[in-house]
Amino acid sequence: MSRNQIESESVTLNSQQISTDQSKLLNKYLKKKKLLWIIICIIIIVLIVTIPIVIVKTKTTNIIKLSTVTTEITTQELTTIVENPTTKESTTASTLTTTTTPIVISTTTTSTTTSSETTPILNTTSRTTSTASSVTATSAAPTSTTSSVITESTTTSKTASTATTTTSTSTTTSRTTSATTTIPQWTMTGNMNIARKFHTASRLINGKVLVTGGYNGISLNNTELYDPSTGIWKTTASMSTERQEHTASVVTNVNVLVAGGIKDGLFLNTAALYNPSADSWTVTGNMHRLRGAHTATILRDGKVLINGGDSGDGFLNTAELYDPSTEIWTTTGNMNYKRVDHATSLLTNGKVLVAGGLYHGPLNSAELYDPSIGIWTTTGSMSDTRQCSTLSTLINGKVLVAGGFNGSYLKSAE
Structure with a gap:
């Protein structure tokens, strides 16, 4: 075999080898390319399927949350409590924040303003809507009139970006109340004939x-x-x-x-x-x-109890009863302390309470008279010594003592 033939065969073999190698490389490349296209196609299919679902779910969630915000805002309870002579009020303030996912179309609704906005990708939009409403309410009672002015301010701010959309709704309620109370007044009437x-x-x-x-x-x-x-x-x-x-x-x-x-x-x-x-x-x-x-108290049986006082010769602790049916006075048990300028009151249980008075100085002691046995027993003392005070039995059975004198004029009560 000649050298040229050998070289020709060698070239042919080399060409075949190169061709084979190129074919293998091409096949390998095509296989990789095919896999890549398959992956790309899968991604595209997934995106086509999932993106609408995400958008729908996000829109639904956002609408539900914002509907909840609207409901909470519009159903706030503003309560006015009217009392004579003062007024008490409560004010409700709420702040609600909703954060949504990328590529969201948001709709915000309040009791006074409805706004909707679509945010495109790679674009930023900012909008602020402010509404204010003023309501005047008047509440009337037999003895008082109350006027309330309610001011509601609602601010909605919305920011949409490529990745995130945030909706924040804040409602602040403030109330200014002016109350006009009808205070019982004294009016002049006819004068007595003798001062x-x-x-x-x-x-x-x-x-x-x-x-x-x-x-x-x-x-x-x-x-x-x-x-x-x-x-x-x-x-x-x-x-x-x-x-x-x-x-x-x-x-x-x-x-x-x-x-x-x-x-x-x-x-x-x-x-x-x-x-x-x-x-x-x-x-x-x-x-x-x-x-x-001295003092006089009408008992439940119609008799009149007289106790204490000044006889001119000294202060008294004695007591006696007047019977209207016989017009006769009978003595009864003595008090434990001599008293003048004291106060008495009939209690709901039929007993008589005496408190304070004067004997070697103002007194704070108190005692109870029991008509059924005609005996006086000591009871709790007042916080302050008092003479020339008053005693009043209240409808709840308690007794109110007010004012008096103990070296200075008193405004205290117990």
């Missing part, structure tokens, strides 16, 4: 008010009747004896019993009854002791 102090006043069964005795430089025995229907005072029959710092009690729901007191420095034990229908005074039985600056 006086240290007198008594009693409401009669016919609604008129009987004023007896008192002092205006001298002790007085004249009396007057006030008629609420006309606002006029009318002089009526005078007592047989001048009195100041005495007591007056409506007995048997008709007659008025006046007892004791002071006549120009003299202490009295006399008593008298006023008959409104006859406009006359009659003398009744005398008390066992001279006394003034």
